[in-house]
Amino acid sequence: MSEPNxxxxxxxxxxxxxxxxxxxxxxxxxxxPFCDGSHKGSDFAPVKVEVNESGKVAWCACKHSKxxxxxDGSHAGLS
Numbered sequence: 001m002s003e004p005n006x007x008x009x010x011x012x013x014x015x016x017x018x019x020x021x022x023x024x025x026x027x028x029x030x031x032x033p034f035c036d037g038s039h040k041g042s043d044f045a046p047v048k049v050e051v052n053e054s055g056k057v058a059w060c061a062c063k064h065s066k067x068x069x070x071x072d073g074s075h076a077g078l079s
Contacts, residue, residue: 002043004063007032009078011058011071018054022046023069033059033069 005027012033022035026044029036035046047069051057060068062075 004044006062006064006075006078008061009075010061011075012061013056013058016051016055016057018051021049021051023049023059025063025068027061027063033061 004025007024007027007029014033023033023046024031024035024039025047026039026042028038028042030038039045049069058071060071060074062071062078064074064078065072066074
């Protein structure tokens with residue numbers, strides 16, 4: 001599998017309402033942190049996320065989180 005594009009080296013923190021969301025795992029989407037189909041033709045696929053309660057979510061934007069789609073601080077170790 002190829003490496004994802006690093007969109008940014010910090011999380012995208014958003015106030016989220018309950019619902020189903022598709023997190024971009026490739027880093028190519030123009031509608032970060034969500035998928036816009038830019039992964040087509042690559043090894044990547046969006047990740048389905050169910051948000052059950054309203055609140056802040058720290059979405060991974062570096063695409064290297066071991067807890068993707070959520071930020072785990074992995075961006076701190078990227079060069």
